Amino acid sequence: MLDYEEALRNIRSLSYILWASARHALWAARPNTKTETGRIQVGDISIFFRRFGSGPPVLLLHGGFSFSQSWAGQIRTLASDYEVIAMDSRGHGHTTLGSKPMTYRQMAEEAAGVIEGLHLGPVDLIGWSDGGCTSLALSLEHPDLVRSMVLIGTPFNVSNYDGEALRRIEMIMKPGSMSLFGIRIMQRLMNPEPHRARDFIDEMRRMWNTLPDFTLEDLAKIDIPTLVIACDCDEFLSHNPDPYEVFREMAEAMPQACIATVEGGTHTVHIEKPERINRLLSDFLCRV
Numbered sequence: 001m002l003d004y005e006e007a008l009r010n011i012r013s014l015s016y017i018l019w020a021s022a023r024h025a026l027w028a029a030r031p032n033t034k035t036e037t038g039r040i041q042v043g044d045i046s047i048f049f050r051r052f053g054s055g056p057p058v059l060l061l062h063g064g065f066s067f068s069q070s071w072a073g074q075i076r077t078l079a080s081d082y083e084v085i086a087m088d089s090r091g092h093g094h095t096t097l098g099s100k101p102m103t104y105r106q107m108a109e110e111a112a113g114v115i116e117g118l119h120l121g122p123v124d125l126i127g128w129s130d131g132g133c134t135s136l137a138l139s140l141e142h143p144d145l146v147r148s149m150v151l152i153g154t155p156f157n158v159s160n161y162d163g164e165a166l167r168r169i170e171m172i173m174k175p176g177s178m179s180l181f182g183i184r185i186m187q188r189l190m191n192p193e194p195h196r197a198r199d200f201i202d203e204m205r206r207m208w209n210t211l212p213d214f215t216l217e218d219l220a221k222i223d224i225p226t227l228v229i230a231c232d233c234d235e236f237l238s239h240n241p242d243p244y245e246v247f248r249e250m251a252e253a254m255p256q257a258c259i260a261t262v263e264g265g266t267h268t269v270h271i272e273k274p275e276r277i278n279r280l281l282s283d284f285l286c287r288v
Contacts, residue, residue, distance in 0.1 A: 097203070109141070
């Protein structure tokens with residue numbers, strides 16, 4: 001039953017992404033829209049990125065098994081005031097997998113390589129799910145590269161998942177699941193190393209079984225303006241009786257963090273409710 005529900009949820013999210021991507025593509029194709037795509041070598045991987053607009057730099061980090069197009073609902077709004085960089089993380093989208101183990105701290109080093117390689121200076125980070133975990137690691141390891149941070153659907157420790165969330169993750173990663181079938185198709189269509197789809201899935205399975213592993217003491221060291229976006233219908237992080245508990249615990253641990261709640265928001269809230277999220281992003285970035 002969970003596998004069926006997860007497949008329906010994935011189909012729904014993909015439909016939102018496709019619709020947002022179509023609108024985004026029409027906008028990006030306009031002659032007066034400043035856009036750029038490129039690659040940058042960081043360590044053992046070739047990272048694909050998209051770059052839009054001009055102004056203070058904003059770096060977007062997507063979630064697990066996703067890609068930079070998942071930010072299509074945000075890029076147009078942000079690019080009116082900022083230089084927006086959306087990158088594909090290790091093994092995701094158009095970025096190669098490499099040979100190093102996949103961890104959030106490793107992906108943070110690669111995000112740091114993009115920031116330094118593109119000469120961006122301190123950036124405003126916006127991370128969703130796995131991208132939020134990478135943002136936490138980047139803020140801990142390279143605080144000089146981060147001006148502010150927004151976290152969407154982000155856990156800080158595997159203990160944030162309850163039994164239902166763990167079962168959901170298990171169903172996603174179960175060999176032969178509809179979710180993995182869709183992921184393999186996307187890898188073959190997008191990734192420059194389609195033959196490594198199985199390796200990529202194995203790396204993700206290993207990472208999700210043990211990470212993230214940040215502690216409240218770690219979070220207390222992140223002393224930058226941070227917005228935690230909390231949803232009451234997040235399939236992985238909203239638990240009864242208080243659906244905001246995980247988000248609140250994280251926000252309260254960071255000295256300069258604040259929290260914004262989105263009623264009816266799921267784990268893919270920025271895809272399903274882009275207008276609401278865009279307002280929150282714009283208001284926060286204007287204040288920092």
